[in-house]
Amino acid sequence: MTIGEAILAGQQQLQAAGVEAGRLETELLLAQLCDRPRLNLWLERHHQLTPGQAEKLTDWLARRATREPLQHILGWAPFLDFELHVTGDVLVPRPETETLAQWAIQKLAGITGPRVLDWGTGSGCLALAIAQAVPAAEVHALDVSPEALRIARANATAYRLADRIRFHLGDGFKALADPTPFDLLVTNPPYIPAAEIETLDPEVRLHDPRVALVGGEDGLDCYRRLAGEARVWLKPGGWLLAEFGDGQADALTELFGQAGWSLEAVEKDLSGRQRVLIVRAPVHG
Ligand SMILES: C[S@@+](CC[C@H](N)C(=O)[O-])C[C@H]1O[C@@H](n2cnc3c(N)ncnc32)[C@H](O)[C@@H]1O
Structure with a gap:
């Protein structure tokens, strides 16, 4: 089978399975399999796949046709300048979370040697992005999932950021031993309401970890905890930046406002949806 024939066959197989971007995804699989940039696939469309490559492609396409996420098959997901290792133990980093990382990095400009906490680090995407962009930052990252932390650590090591990020295992702030407050x-x-899980695409519903998805009955459980608990972990006026889901902005501004936080902004992601809550800790004392 040639590369060109494989692209067409893969496109048809994936689209029949409900994968909209069947051609792109087949090309991404082939690019990794043949160790070539995607552009070269077209230039080398008459090139024959080896039997080993053809067999592996058949296996990968079959997995993708069951709606296993492309990123799990490739073993990595893009996030800003990174290609992060991902498995079913971590949420596949989403493009909209890049917006959150960029706002956090922007807020850190001008703070000398900031202490930063990534609450619920998953693959480590936010912690890595901040550690890389803000060399003077002391970055801490926590997660309740030991498997996620293992992957986050591996990602930090792969990008030579392991000595810049301290990882903590535990349920929320219980993971932290040092009470020194953070700047951000x-x-x-x-943040997904429990009842909505069954309505999500199979890639998410069946393959992202539940602990990374479900935010209680209304999706807001973690924000309630953060609004109540995070203030003592931040310096007075310290920043809290949180991603949230569609339709949650009003409930969140009310929730944090009632808990004494000052609302700075609600920012949109690249698709124009309200996505990032930016608040500042109460200035107490
Ligand atoms: C939506 S995922 C986000 C992962 C990553 N920060 C990202 O943006 O891709 C939420 C993460 O929070 C973690 N988590 C959920 N509940 C937690 C808790 N009570 N304490 C600490 N981490 C928690 C999950 O294990 C998961 O890794």
Whole structure:
């Protein structure tokens, strides 16, 4: 089978399985399999796949046709300048979370040697992005999932950022032993209402970890905890930046406002949806 024939066959197989971007995804699989940039696939469309490559492609396409995420098959997902290792133990980093990372990095400009906490680090995407962009930052990252932390650590090691990020295992702030307050907390907590899980695409519903998705009955459980608990972990006026889901902005501004936080902004992601809550800790004392 040639590369060109494989692209067409893969496109048809994936589209029949409900994968809209069947051609792109087949090309991404082939690019990794043949160790070539995607552009070269077209230039080398008459090139024959080896029997080993053809067999592996058949296996990968069959997995993708069951709606296993492309990123799990490739073993990595893009996030800003990174290609992060991912498995079913971590949420596949989403493009909209890049917006959250960029806002956090922007808020850190001008703070000398900031202490930063990534609450619910998953693959480590936010912690890595901040550690790389803000060399003077002391970055901490926590997660309740030991498997996620293992992957986050591996990603930090792969990008030579392991000595810049301290990882903590535990349920929320219980993971932290040192009470020194942070300048900024960034988080993309689980925020999907429990009953909505069954309505999501199979890639998410069947393959992202539940602990990374479900935020209680209304999706807001983690925000309630953060609004109540995070203030003592932040310096007075410290920043909290949180990603949230569609339709949650009003409930969140009310929730944090009632808990004494000052609302700075609700920012949109690249698709124009309200996505990032930016608040500042109460100035107490
Ligand atoms: C939506 S995922 C986000 C992962 C990553 N920050 C990202 O943006 O891709 C939420 C993460 O929070 C973690 N998590 C959920 N509940 C937690 C809790 N009570 N304490 C600490 N981490 C928690 C999950 O294990 C998961 O890794």
